[in-house]
Amino acid sequence: MKLVAGPAHAWLPLVLGIAALLCLGTSQARSAEPPTDSVYRLDIPLVDQDGQGRHLADRRGRPLVVGMFYTSCHSVCPLIVDTMLATERAISAKHAGGIDVLLVSFDAEHDDPLALKRIVNSRRLATPRWTLARTEPAGVRKLAAVLGIRYRALSDGGFNHSSALILLDAEGHIAAHTETIGTTDPAFIAAIETVLDPPK
Amino acid sequence: MRSAFARSIIALALLAAASVATAAEYATIRGGTFTSVLPADGKAADTRVAPFRLRVVPVTNGEFLTFAETHPEWRRDRVARIFAEPRYLESWAAPDALGDAVLPQQPVTNVSWFAAEAFCESEGARLPTWYEWELAAAADATRLDARSDPAWRERILAWYARPSNEPLAPVGGEPNVYGVRDLHGLVWEWVDDFNALLVSADNREQGDPDLLRFCGAGAATLQQRENYAVLMRIAMLSSLQARDTTANLGFRCAKPLERGIER
Numbered sequence: 254m255k256l257v258a259g260p261a262h263a264w265l266p267l268v269l270g271i272a273a274l275l276c277l278g279t280s281q282a283r284s285a286e287p288p289t290d291s292v293y294r295l296d297i298p299l300v301d302q303d304g305q306g307r308h309l310a311d312r313r314g315r316p317l318v319v320g321m322f323y324t325s326c327h328s329v330c331p332l333i334v335d336t337m338l339a340t341e342r343a344i345s346a347k348h349a350g351g352i353d354v355l356l357v358s359f360d361a362e363h364d365d366p367l368a369l370k371r372i373v374n375s376r377r378l379a380t381p382r383w384t385l386a387r388t389e390p391a392g393v394r395k396l397a398a399v400l401g402i403r404y405r406a407l408s409d410g411g412f413n414h415s416s417a418l419i420l421l422d423a424e425g426h427i428a429a430h431t432e433t434i435g436t437t438d439p440a441f442i443a444a445i446e447t448v449l450d451p452p453k
Numbered sequence: 454m455r456s457a458f459a460r461s462i463i464a465l466a467l468l469a470a471a472s473v474a475t476a477a478e479y480a481t482i483r484g485g486t487f488t489s490v491l492p493a494d495g496k497a498a499d500t501r502v503a504p505f506r507l508r509v510v511p512v513t514n515g516e517f518l519t520f521a522e523t524h525p526e527w528r529r530d531r532v533a534r535i536f537a538e539p540r541y542l543e544s545w546a547a548p549d550a551l552g553d554a555v556l557p558q559q560p561v562t563n564v565s566w567f568a569a570e571a572f573c574e575s576e577g578a579r580l581p582t583w584y585e586w587e588l589a590a591a592a593d594a595t596r597l598d599a600r601s602d603p604a605w606r607e608r609i610l611a612w613y614a615r616p617s618n619e620p621l622a623p624v625g626g627e628p629n630v631y632g633v634r635d636l637h638g639l640v641w642e643w644v645d646d647f648n649a650l651l652v653s654a655d656n657r658e659q660g661d662p663d664l665l666r667f668c669g670a671g672a673a674t675l676q677q678r679e680n681y682a683v684l685m686r687i688a689m690l691s692s693l694q695a696r697d698t699t700a701n702l703g704f705r706c707a708k709p710l711e712r713g714i715e716r
Contacts, residue, residue, distance in 0.1 A: 289534040391570075391579070398566060398648055398695035399535060405649035408498055413649075 291425035297392035302369035316448040317353045317421045323360035324368045354383045359412045361390045479506035480632040508705035510624035515557030536567035558623035560703040566695040569643045569704035578706035580645040590636040592629040609682040612638045640703040647690040
């Protein structure tokens with residue numbers, strides 16, 4: 254763009270205005286609450302496979318796929334990981350950087366960082382892009398509630414649960430949701446590509 | 454200086470008096486082995502419910518108004534949309550006033566699960582689990598478990614048959630054997646694990662759970678199919694999302710047996 258020359262004093266308000274906007278922008282990015290319909294309004298504490306404590310809302314700023322699982326589950330939960338790995342391969346041609354993945358355990362009692370780490374290692378999950386995490390029982394229930402995942406503890410230590418992957422945009426809005434597990438869901442893949450590369 | 458000091462002492466005393474006066478009453482529920490309509494193992498096992506305390510009456514409009522004043526993030530004009538749909542507290546005249554049509558002693562309704570959880574946390578409690586609620590609600594005025602009595606079932610079904618557009622009665626109905634009131638006949642109530650009941654919409658699917666959607670021992674299998682009243686409640690709770698509210702859905706809170714002792 255070619256700037257039109259003019260008296261210096263005519264530019265001053267514009268320069269000051271831009272400066273003010275920039276300041277406003279940075280201060281808002283730091284302090285403003287997430288949008289009213291953002292999952293990041295739920296600020297539960299998480300502990301990852303390395304024992305690092307972070308809050309759910311710390312993920313704000315980058316798109317994220319969230320799911321729930323537990324490590325002693327041998328039927329569907331490995332399939333959730335398989336499905337996410339296959340989804341990653343499908344987007345890798347256009348998005349070499351991939352998408353962040355967060356899987357939170359239903360099993361607050363048994364899934365400590367060590368148990369989570371074992372899954373990360375045995376499934377060769379690419380950290381730090383992949384995070385397996387635990388939270389306290391109240392956090393499990395609230396996270397499942399915002400994500401629309403249904404689960405119930407069984408007396409044998411297992412859980413009945415619905416299986417879903419949920420795509421959050423950078424602000425924590427639910428951008429897409431799939432219950433297609435065991436094979437990839439083309440609509441979910443398209444939605445991930447859209448949040449990673451939004452149309453201008 | 455001195456008068457300011459005296460004023461703050463008086464204010465503190467008043468505050469303490471007010472918190473004693475408004476402290477919610479809880480009744481002790483002896484736990485035990487219980488045959489729930491939802492078997493604990495997804496097949497047929499009985500459930501063990503640890504002893505706990507349950508609020509004697511549902512939370513009222515007056516109590517929820519006080520909560521919204523002290524926790525303004527739960528006012529209807531400030532609540533995050535992800536935690537409550539637009540109908541949240543819609544019957545109140547204003548975000549900070551009940552108005553003439555809404556009585557302080559009526560049970561609060563049009564509250565989301567998130568709001569109910571937050572209220573219970575504010576009084577050092579939580580929502581009861583489904584098993585806790587079902588155990589307490591199995592009692593009548595004289596028996597711990599009245600469920601096999603056809604007259605008991607009919608009384609509850611008669612409530613379900615009443616039109617739901619009439620104003621709700623104030624809390625404080627007849628107590629059951631535990632001293633808990635209004636478990637039946639006033640409002641539906643949120644439970645902590647409402648999103649866990651996993652009732653298949655079609656009974657024929659039971660025993661053939663969709664393994665790709667449900668991990669574990671399979672979807673819930675209902676027992677006691679003649680107990681329609683309880684089954685209707687489960688079906689209603691299962692249909693909800695945590696941000697939903699309805700004009701007939703309220704809540705009460707539960708606590709561990711003794712302060713500071715967790716299960």
